[in-house]
Amino acid sequence: MPLKSLQSSFLKGTFYLSGNEASAEGAIAAGCRFYAGYPITPSSELMERMAFRLREVGGVFIQMEDEIASICAVIGASWAGAKAMTATSGPGFSLMQEAIGYAAFTETPCVIVDVQRAGPCTGQATRVGSGDMMQVKWGSHGDYQIIAFSPWSSQEMYDFTIKAFNLSEKYRVPAFVMADEAVGHLRETVRIPEKIEIWNRKKQKGIPPFGTEEADGVPPMPSFGEGERLLVTGSTHDALGYRKTDDPEVHSKLVQRINLKILNHRKEIVETEEYFLEDAEVAILSYGFTARSSLYAVKGLRKEGRRVGMMRLKTIWPFPDEKVSELGKKVRKILVPEMNLGQVAGEVKKYVTCEVISFNQTNGEIIRPEKIKEELRKIL
Amino acid sequence: MVRALEKYIRPGIKTTPFCPGCGHGILMGLILRAIDELQMDMKKMLFVSGIGCAAWIPSPHYNGDTLHTLHGRALAFATGAKLFNPELCVMVISGDGDLSSIGGNHLIHAARRNLDLKVICANNMIYGMTGGQVASTTPKGTKTSTTDEGNPYPPFDLCRLVKAAGATYVARYSVTQPVALVRAIKRILLREGFSFIEVLSPCPTQYGRRNRLDRPEDLIRDLIRRCVTEEEAEGMTDEELAEKIITGEFLA
Numbered sequence: 001m002p003l004k005s006l007q008s009s010f011l012k013g014t015f016y017l018s019g020n021e022a023s024a025e026g027a028i029a030a031g032c033r034f035y036a037g038y039p040i041t042p043s044s045e046l047m048e049r050m051a052f053r054l055r056e057v058g059g060v061f062i063q064m065e066d067e068i069a070s071i072c073a074v075i076g077a078s079w080a081g082a083k084a085m086t087a088t089s090g091p092g093f094s095l096m097q098e099a100i101g102y103a104a105f106t107e108t109p110c111v112i113v114d115v116q117r118a119g120p121c122t123g124q125a126t127r128v129g130s131g132d133m134m135q136v137k138w139g140s141h142g143d144y145q146i147i148a149f150s151p152w153s154s155q156e157m158y159d160f161t162i163k164a165f166n167l168s169e170k171y172r173v174p175a176f177v178m179a180d181e182a183v184g185h186l187r188e189t190v191r192i193p194e195k196i197e198i199w200n201r202k203k204q205k206g207i208p209p210f211g212t213e214e215a216d217g218v219p220p221m222p223s224f225g226e227g228e229r230l231l232v233t234g235s236t237h238d239a240l241g242y243r244k245t246d247d248p249e250v251h252s253k254l255v256q257r258i259n260l261k262i263l264n265h266r267k268e269i270v271e272t273e274e275y276f277l278e279d280a281e282v283a284i285l286s287y288g289f290t291a292r293s294s295l296y297a298v299k300g301l302r303k304e305g306r307r308v309g310m311m312r313l314k315t316i317w318p319f320p321d322e323k324v325s326e327l328g329k330k331v332r333k334i335l336v337p338e339m340n341l342g343q344v345a346g347e348v349k350k351y352v353t354c355e356v357i358s359f360n361q362t363n364g365e366i367i368r369p370e371k372i373k374e375e376l377r378k379i380l
Numbered sequence: 381m382v383r384a385l386e387k388y389i390r391p392g393i394k395t396t397p398f399c400p401g402c403g404h405g406i407l408m409g410l411i412l413r414a415i416d417e418l419q420m421d422m423k424k425m426l427f428v429s430g431i432g433c434a435a436w437i438p439s440p441h442y443n444g445d446t447l448h449t450l451h452g453r454a455l456a457f458a459t460g461a462k463l464f465n466p467e468l469c470v471m472v473i474s475g476d477g478d479l480s481s482i483g484g485n486h487l488i489h490a491a492r493r494n495l496d497l498k499v500i501c502a503n504n505m506i507y508g509m510t511g512g513q514v515a516s517t518t519p520k521g522t523k524t525s526t527t528d529e530g531n532p533y534p535p536f537d538l539c540r541l542v543k544a545a546g547a548t549y550v551a552r553y554s555v556t557q558p559v560a561l562v563r564a565i566k567r568i569l570l571r572e573g574f575s576f577i578e579v580l581s582p583c584p585t586q587y588g589r590r591n592r593l594d595r596p597e598d599l600i601r602d603l604i605r606r607c608v609t610e611e612e613a614e615g616m617t618d619e620e621l622a623e624k625i626i627t628g629e630f631l632a
Contacts (some may be wrong), residue, residue, distance in 0.1 A: 076460030
């Protein structure tokens with residue numbers, strides 16, 4: 001089994017870390033040994049920490065000429081055998097989209113941390129936003145799946161970066177930690193456990209690296225230099241990697257498989273968390289930093305005896321459709337507060353029949369608990 | 381000789397996708413000839429290419445590891461692979477549009493870093509695969525599908541560009557100079573550092589037919605006539621030099 005327990009040989013114990021620093025530590029613990037990046041606010045501290053941590057553990061760090069080069073170097077390193085990552089924010093994330101499609105189509109494991117800022121465009125570089133929640137799923141052209149987490153604490157920046165590496169390796173798919181400026185710069189206690197679970201990519205000589213018998217399988221992934229004479233291409237390819245640019249069957253089979261290998265394993269991938277939902281009439285569905293304000297608001301109203309609860313999405317993609325659908329049957333109304341104009345609320349509406357109220361704030365500031373309380377009162 | 385090179389071709393490959401008269405097939409063979417003469421271990425070779433006709437020279441034909449990447453990004457992918465596994469002998473083979481236009485930023489930065497990458501730029505002076513549009517390497521005055529009255533802008537001198545950016549080996553040859561070209565390829569395979577060979581490769585389909593060089597042999601003759609060495613160029617007037625292409629090792 002590729003899943004093995006590993007002593008987290010570096011940091012152990014309790015630390016006071018920013019989200020960006022915690023994510024870098026998670027990456028090191030998960031076995032990341034290659035980082036390529038380009039400076040961008042508010043993610044740069046992550047790159048700075050990786051620069052010296054990778055030197056300490058004998059990995060490779062390089063600051064590239066732009067974000068396109070960064071993600072491409074990450075993919076090249078991944079095929080050379082590395083667990084590789086990059087981090088960025090909105091404008092850089094936009095530049096990376098073509099190569100993210102390449103990673104999805106060539107089934108290249110890699111981790112991308114997006115510390116979201118207030119967009120669109122250059123927007124407010126030092127201010128918070130969560131406007132990339134849809135871009136992370138749909139940013140590159142064509143149909144593909146990715147895995148994306150939404151952390152709400154420094155602790156989760158650590159934990160989710162490890163999870164992102166594990167799932168990325170397991171499913172051979174790009175995995176994302178969709179942080180935001182507030183979580184990235186938040187400084188709080190992070191507890192690093194004695195042991196963490198690590199997943200390494202499966203290797204098997206002589207097995208086709210781009211196809212499986214099953215319609216939703218994940219083939220083993222050899223590395224360059226192992227004598228497998230790999231044929232990696234972003235064009236449509238058969239199980240061995242040969243370009244098949246006009247074969248309808250090969251194209252359809254490949255596109256189906258890179259989608260089904262994630263969608264059919266949703267149950268193993270998605271994670272949500274529930275608070276006070278047993279008897280709730282109205283629920284908040286929240287994610288990222290906003291979920292902290294949401295929980296504070298819910299607790300406040302509970303003290304007043306109001307029947308409100310909360311579901312927190314830890315995984316955003318693949319979307320936790322079943323859990324959200326169940327929630328929709330349990331409550332009368334769902335409030336979705338977001339630092340964008342309703343990106344995830346739109347997704348929630350696809351899976352529930354109850355009323356969904358989108359509460360949006362795009363002013364570069366976090367949504368405060370009082371505001372969420374106020375909105376809740378309106379709909380209770 | 382041809383049989384001797386077969387072991388470097390991926391099993392099952394019987395044809396190349398290149399048009400009649402394309403120089404890329406010649407280049408494809410010359411690179412393998414250099415590899416064969418040095419008895420390189422194909423299992424330790426990684427061939428990285430971008431998008432376009434020239435990107436198909438290694439992928440799928442060469443029987444080593446091949447990475448056929450995105451348009452313009454071959455050098456960035458190659459940088460990641462080489463840095464993580466320095467044991468790999470990484471050769472980047474791509475076209476002029478790919479390496480110098482859409483990938484121009486990566487080209488100068490890769491040269492600046494002087495990482496051990498062996499770059500072969502097949503320059504056909506046009507966008508071949510997409511239908512013959514003007515490139516950053518198309519000579520001034522040339523007719524293309526997007527400059528029917530002639531290209532109004534001067535081209536890049538790729539060798540000077542890459543040399544100025546920090547490459548430690550720079551050469552230019554034409555596929556009509558096979559002996560010198562094989563010697564240069566062998567040299568970059570043996571040396572360390574960022575090495576760049578610009579290889580002039582004729583494109584009768586997209587370049588020649590719009591510029592009164594329709595038949596493959598017309599372009600070959602034209603290249604033979606225009607390619608001169610640095611020494612030969614020294615005695616020439618500016619007028620004579622205007623249509624010449626200076627070949628040779630500019631930095632070795």
